[in-house]
Amino acid sequence: MQAITFKNTLVILIVLCSFRLNATDTLSLNEAVTKKKIAALINGVDPLKGTNLLHFGECIKIKITGLVDKPLIIAVKTGTTFKCKDASISNMVCTKTKYILVAPKKEQTLKVMAISSEFTKLTPSGYHIFTVGDVCADPLLRVIKEVEIGNFQNDIGQNAVWCATDNLLLSGLLDLCKDKVKTAALIKSVCKAQLIPVPKAYANAKVSQRVNFNYTLADTSNVKIILYDKAGNVVLYFLTAKDKPKGDYKESYWISDADLDFGDYQALLYVNGVPMLTENIKF
Numbered sequence: 001m002q003a004i005t006f007k008n009t010l011v012i013l014i015v016l017c018s019f020r021l022n023a024t025d026t027l028s029l030n031e032a033v034t035k036k037k038i039a040a041l042i043n044g045v046d047p048l049k050g051t052n053l054l055h056f057g058e059c060i061k062i063k064i065t066g067l068v069d070k071p072l073i074i075a076v077k078t079g080t081t082f083k084c085k086d087a088s089i090s091n092m093v094c095t096k097t098k099y100i101l102v103a104p105k106k107e108q109t110l111k112v113m114a115i116s117s118e119f120t121k122l123t124p125s126g127y128h129i130f131t132v133g134d135v136c137a138d139p140l141l142r143v144i145k146e147v148e149i150g151n152f153q154n155d156i157g158q159n160a161v162w163c164a165t166d167n168l169l170l171s172g173l174l175d176l177c178k179d180k181v182k183t184a185a186l187i188k189s190v191c192k193a194q195l196i197p198v199p200k201a202y203a204n205a206k207v208s209q210r211v212n213f214n215y216t217l218a219d220t221s222n223v224k225i226i227l228y229d230k231a232g233n234v235v236l237y238f239l240t241a242k243d244k245p246k247g248d249y250k251e252s253y254w255i256s257d258a259d260l261d262f263g264d265y266q267a268l269l270y271v272n273g274v275p276m277l278t279e280n281i282k283f
Contacts, residue, residue, distance in 0.1 A: 026073040029062075029080060030132045037072055038102060039065040042082060042132060044089075044124025045111060053123040056158045058111040060092055061126070064100060065107045074100040076112050078148050079141045081133035089128050090121035093136055095147045095157065115147065115158055119166035139193035140164050146186040160186055164193035174199065188258055195237050198258040205256030207283075211238070213253075213269055215277055217246045225253075227267045227281070235260065238267065255283060 025037070032038045041063040047053050060082055066072060080094040096113035116123065117140070124130070135141065143164045147157040159173045173190065177183035180201055187202040200208070213225060225238035238253045260283055269277040 025070070026075060028135075029074055029076045030134060032072065032074050032102075033132055037066075037068050038074065039067060040132065042130040043126050044092075044128045044130075046126040053125055055090065055092075055116040055123040056095070056114070056155075057153050058113055059124070060094070060112050060114040060130070061109060062112060063107065063109045064102055066102045066104050069104050071104060072102040074102055076100065077135055079135040079144050081117075081136050082114065082130040083133055084124060085129050085131065088122055089124050090116040090118040092124065092130065093117045093140070093144055093161070095144055095153060097148070113148075113153055115144075115153075115161050117161060117165045119162040119168060139189070142189045143186070143193055146189045150182060150186055152183075152186060156183065156186070160190050163190045167194060170194065170196065170199075177202075191259070195234060197236060197238070197253060197255055200254055200256075203256045203258040205258045207262075208254055208256040209281075209283055211253045211255060211267060211279060211281060213238075213251045213267075213277065213279070214249065215269060215271075216248050217244060217271065220245050221271050222273070224270045225251075225267060226270070227255075227265055230264050230266075235265065255281075 027035070027037060029040065033040050043061045045054050045059045045061050064074065076094055076098045078094055078097045082092040082094070084091055092114040094112055095115050098112050100110065102108070136144065140161070143160055147153070147160060152160065156173070156176045159168065159176060162168045163170060163173055170190065173187070177187065184202045184204055188198050191198045217223070221244060222241055223239060223244050224241040226234055227236040227238060229235050236255070236259060262283055265281040265283060267279040267281055268275045
């Protein structure tokens with residue numbers, strides 16, 4: 001029985017390899033549609049009986065028809081975006097590269113891994129139609145790639161993406177991440193997307209440094225603390241804009257080589273939008 005299974009598997013592999021060798025084009029899904037090499041109908045996926053609509057996992061369905069007289073290899077690449085024609089439905093992003101062998105003039109339907117990229121919008125169903133776009137850019141792409149590498153095709157991956165796209169609080173994601181070692185790279189990618197320091201438990205950094213801020217508020221004020229590089233670019237938010245009551249404050253924040261490259265930086269504390277305190281930092 002084992003010999004038969006191995007033989008069948010070998011035959012399938014040979015056929016697939018032969019198909020690849022004979023295919024003259026390897027195109028991204030977007031390229032193939034744009035160049036009219038294929039027709040693609042892209043929908044959400046209806047749930048199984050008794051389950052909810054899917055916003056992660058195999059939640060995008062593609063019906064592909066070859067329009068040319070030669071075989072094609074279509075790559076649905078990690079980070080490929082899918083935009084819904086219904087503005088109330090979330091756009092989606094592919095979370096696992098898939099290669100599709102398209103025979104001339106033939107039709108096939110398959111599912112790809114994807115994830116919602118808009119927290120405030122509704123989950124797609126089979127009735128909703130999408131168009132394919134380009135691969136998303138960093139920092140979202142970095143998060144999506146960590147979802148693929150860690151196989152976080154679940155609530156962890158979904159919350160990570162929403163942290164990057166909709167600035168959800170990192171604390172909610174951390175509550176889901178029980179395995180700090182396995183999720184460290186994902187957490188780092190999310191922190192880079194949000195421009196916030198990586199929590200010490202996830203940093204695994206060799207070098208770290210504490211930054212201190214001591215200040216007094218005469219009245220309730222809106223406070224934020226931002227770290228800039230020498231060129232004046234924002235690299236971290238120690239504290240996003242937050243209303244604080246009057247009083248004396250002594251605050252400290254950790255930075256590490258998980259957050260920054262070595263060099264010179266400047267941290268500014270803003271009170272009601274006015275820079276009140278500057279700290280020059282050499283890391």
